[in-house]
Amino acid sequence: MSSIAFVLIAVLTLAAALAAATLQKLMHATLSFALTFVGVAALFFLLGAEFVGLALIFVYIGAVAVLVVFTILLTRRDVEKDRGANWGGTFLAVAMFGGLTWAILKTQSVAIAAPHIRALTVRRIGETLMTSYVWPLQCIGLLLTAALIGALVLVMEEKR
């Protein structure tokens, strides 16, 4: 049952990722990019990591995809133009893939290393974040606030 689901989701995700890289219209590429994240989130759901899957949908579809769409709309005039082959991007993608494959092959299998992993509930994530990782969490919050204020300062109209 779950292996069928895995194959279906994996095929969907890979197809969407491929479409995001190859489609001619930039807007279509963005939408398939969003679909890729739905697939990845579904994989997380299949693994029982609901929180990660939901956060992925929340951040990448609710925020990042909308941001990308907005950016395309506000900045580019040539939305409909053909895109040529992007050799730098291809090289980067192949290098990334190779590096990741190498890293994955080198690591010990998680299933062998830790046979009993406790269920990853939202409650446990919350408790860990609020107790042992509270300082990193606060630092990230501060950094993001600083980034937000910085962005506002950049676009603020200068007073004459």
Added chain:
Amino acid sequence: MDQIFVNAKHWLLWLLSWLTAPPGWVIQVASSLINIFALLFVFLTLFALMSVLERKILGRIQNRYGPNRVGPFGLLQPVADGIKMLIKEDIVPARADQLVHFLAPILIAAAAILVLGVIPYGRNMTPFTIDGGILFFFAVGSTTELAVFMAGWGSNNKFSMLGAMRAIAQMISYELPLIITVLPVVMVVGSLIPDRIVAAQAGYTFGFVPRWFVFTPWGATAFILFFVSGLVESNRTPFDVPEGESEIVAGHMTEYSGFKYATFFMAEYIGMFAITGLAATLFLGGWHSPVQMLEFIPSYIWFFAKLSALLFVYIWLRGTLPRTRIDQIMNFAWKFMLPMSFTCVIAAAVWHYAGRGLRGWLWSFVVIAIVYTALSKLLDTQRKFAPRTYRFAE
């Protein structure tokens, strides 16, 4: 009576397993399907009822009758509307992006219906219990923005594009207060599961005041903020700039006709049910009864009573308030709603650490009152109105 629907479902499943003796996953799928069909049936009926009642109530507010020709009191009006929508021609503009134009209404309706699944409608009546139910609600709800954008961009029309831009701008701005006002409830309950949140609001203080979060200062403030943000998220008057009929035809729905338009319409209403349902769950005690004496009335009746009361306020507001300007909406979101929702979080923390009793009640009230007065001073709301000056038209 209280468990009649739960028992009916169990009985159906038992009948299935008795008749065919299927493997376990068939039972699971059947159980989910029963939930889905029940949800769809209830909310599509409610949608039909709401569409006619809204027109009736608006008619009352505007001193006219409203629909009263089809069926008794005009109650069969939705049937007539549905037939009309179904037999209308489905027009797709020649320059539109066919696929995106086609997918947008499906995605928007799917997102609207999916979020209904995590709301507890009664005792043991949550269709799908998910570990992070509240998070699921907002995560799936946030895909609506992309769907609205697809509709606006796929139509290849100026009005559609403008409407979609307006919709996304206001939805993103109000998503922040919407989610931050949920935070105090989650903090106080210590869980993201809707059932736990409802369970935390059981019981009565002094024997007669229900322990709903709306009766605490932070809860009342958060409820009002949540309600206003919910109005914006479902694009209702006074925040209906995305589809302002008098300015940009119908916003992102301009190029849709027939059944696709009806799908948009339905998604909007179902989104409204979902957000009011969540408001009732978070702040109004979910399916708990307000008075101890009336606890014999089934829980789902209480839930739908609260839902209808909130929906009535939606219609009431639509009948009374004019449309706001987009800059007013934005200013209101970032300068008032956001600081106030952060205050709710702080006030809830104060309430918790002052012992959750009368003292906590007073202290959190003080926090909210101070911030509210400071904000109204800072934002200069006391300013008297002067004759209007025009910058571009004179």
